[in-house]
Amino acid sequence: MMTSRNNEVALYAAAENLCLQMGLISLVESCNLFRSGGFANDELPSEFETIAKQIEEKCHASPLTIVVVAGIVKSKRTIKDWKNVAKDVKSSVTR
Template sequence: MGFMDRDESWNLFKSAVFSNEALSSEYETIGKHIAEKCHGLPLSIVVVAGLLKSKRTTEDWKSVVKDVKSFITTDPDEQCSRVLGLSYNHLTSDLNACLLNFVIFQKTLIFQ
């Protein structure tokens, strides 16, 4: 999949965060800014949108804007790595521990 243009990025972000909900102009402004900062990378857009889906205050969103600015780079691989790190850093402590426990198992291990 290639890079998305500004409108495609916003539509993906909006559908991932809000589904069919109406949104205020303030959330739309912040959301468009975030979608634009993802530079058309669908993975970045979906990860950040998933992060914001549970954050429903504008203060939380503005905090994420600051974090999104930190992973801006012209290298798509590096940006993907940084956005996944952003997602990891915003996990709750329970989910963080769960993920860390999960990664210690071998790929071939079958849970019963």
């Protein structure tokens, strides 16, 4: 399986008949996905709310990015760790 936002990548891989083009999701859907992906049964502590919103916005409505970042911050329990992820979502995902 391969994922890409660039349709040219799929065409180059000769997978045009197997492509599923997914649209971006809304900010509300992003928030719900982030929270369900990282905190399905846990309540998000109120002091983390502002940082969570920053992270959700920096994921640019990409479901894959949201799920990956939610998994990263789920194991991080300090504000400082969350702020580091929020500062550079892209590098957190590619690490």
